[in-house]
Amino acid sequence: MKLGTKIQLYTTVMTVIVVILINLFVYYSYKNFSLNAEMDQLENRGANIMEELQKANANNVSSEAVLQAFLLSDGYVRVIDSEEDPVVRIATETEYAGLDEPYSTSQYKKSISHEGMEFVMVSLPVIWDDGQVYSLQIYENVYFLYDTFEVLKWILVVSTLIILAVIFLLNRVITNAILKPVNKLIDKMKKTDDTSKYTMIDINQKDTKELRELSEAFNEMMMDLKTHDENQQAFIMNASHELKTPITVISSYSQMLKRFGKTREDVLDESIHAISDETERMKYLTEQLLSFAKVNREDETFQVEPIRIVKLIKNVTARLETVYDRQIELAFYNGEVLGLVDVDTFDQLLKIFLDNAYKYSSDSISVNIRELENNVEVTIADKGIGIPEEDIGHIFTRFYRVDKARARKTGGSGLGLSIAQELANLNDISIDVTSRVNVGTTFKLTIKKVKKNEETE
Structure with missing residues (x-):
């Protein structure tokens, strides 16, 4: 996989993950805030009902009439005793009668689901006509809130897709802009490789620090290779020159032996000694060459x-x-x-x-x-x-x-x-x-x- 593709892929994926997490946070924060706000309104309505019930008791007015007056346009109100038996039940829809939350002398609120519908409710302790503590429960159908939640969800989904597309395109543009000088540098390196010469790369001072360092490192490497190659060539030439002399001497005396070795004893002795001396010299030179090669090669046994x-x-x-x-x-x-x-x-x-x-x-x-x-x-x-x-x-x-x-x-x-x-x-x-x-x-x-x-x- 190309570096540009990796950068584009990783950046896009990480951005999408971040956007999704942010959208989830926004969605559930808005949902909780809206439901809590609606439940707070129900609590205020409950407090008003309790005040009216107290006035009704003082004026001998029916408590049920008060509850009827405070009934929501789409909701359900009921009063239950400690045995959870309903004393009063008033609903705008008959299917709401199935809503059933437990009796409690403490005030609480919650959101609930019932037969595919969503409700918020509050439960408040209230003193009824007989002087006993009952539980007043007020339910409200909040379908309108969930319709808003559904719209918000689709808005966030669509915005995520739009952001994904925009980020992908922006990443492509930015990645190409970042990698453009790198690709140019690669092209220069390839051209240098094709010429089979140790060509240096021109360092552009406008490039980023990393690109300049990469160009400098490449030039240093080329100089090292050039020096190594020149040293190697010089070594081969010098070694050949050093070996050439004793080989020439040995060859010359060998020719003399062929021509005069059998007839002239002085030539025979001179040739034998010369060839022996030059052989020893070649042997010594060869050993030195091997020692030099060994020193320049990494040795696993070397240990200071x-x-x-x-x-x-x-x-x-x-x-x-x-x-x-x-x-x-x-x-x-x-x-x-x-x-x-x-x-x-x-x-x-x-x-x-x-x-x-x-x-x-x-x-x-x-x-x-x-x-x-x-x-x-x-x-x-x-x-x-x-x-x-x-x-x-x-x-x-x-x-x-x-x-x-x-x-x-x-x-x-x-x-x-x-x-x-x-x-x-x-x-x-x-x-x-x-x-x-x-x-x-x-x-x-x-x-x-x-x-x-x-x-x-």
Whole structure:
């Protein structure tokens, strides 16, 4: 169902319900008011009859004559004793004689139905000629009121239908007016989709706040898609370029082996070593590509938790000291400090920085853990070749390498620091870099500190 149809349907239905409830309230309020007003008139008539009866008793005039004088043009009057036996009955129509309400010494009034006719009545206690308390009951046929009620009912029914039609038409006009800019925006989006280009939508400042926000959200989404697509294309091109070099080398040496491998031992040895080196390089690059893809994919096992940072870094540095056959100096003050990280991804993040320090320096590596009020700082410093100042802002870009020849010599792929940046973002860790050429490089990781005494081993 279309949004416009829903708005029109819901508004019309709710309006009809409200109108019906209001009409019912008006109908029954008017009906009760009219009947109560007629019963009040009967009470006044009864009070007048009682006064006349008192005068009649004083002047020895027949009480029945008084009742005859006060008889309504269309009604019934009767007087009954405590046994509910009628003493006097006077009616304008014979069928009214069947009206029978109980005796009471209290005054009351009500509306009743009798043989398809509607009456209002009042009952009043009255002292009769013999001095006993009787019940004077006055009935009035109020057909004229019910005729009015019937007319009012049809007026309300017809007015409800008219209101329904008017509301339906008004809702249609209003809905179309409200949805017109939305439909225009949808048409623009469809045209943008048909062009297969990342086209922005012009934002009309005269539109409503919601429409402007929707247009802005669409434009932001298109920009994100464009950036993602460009990054994806660049990633594919860079990956292809990086793989092209070792494949070309392997292909060239394979051709040399075909031509001279059987006759020249020097060519055979050179080709075997070159192909082996390039195969290892391709293997490393492939692993880096897979690591990068894994980092950019949501991992259900990822979970940040309070971890003893010093203990985790100790385990990593101890393993890598053996692999690198080089000293890693670890300095810290509080061994119990807790940081909020995911163990696996933080472990991988440390390995990337330590591996870089190992590749681009020949001296010992320093790791310093410093506890601050709200954070934990981990600095990894080497005394290696350093990074030129103009290149520091680009080192986290995929496939960016400061010196391609030097990176090829050390086996770099240009993906390590890019992966580190993604891992740091996952753990909400900020990275700062300081470096001087031929002096060394320092990476500072700022980790959120956990103040509560909680630990997950």
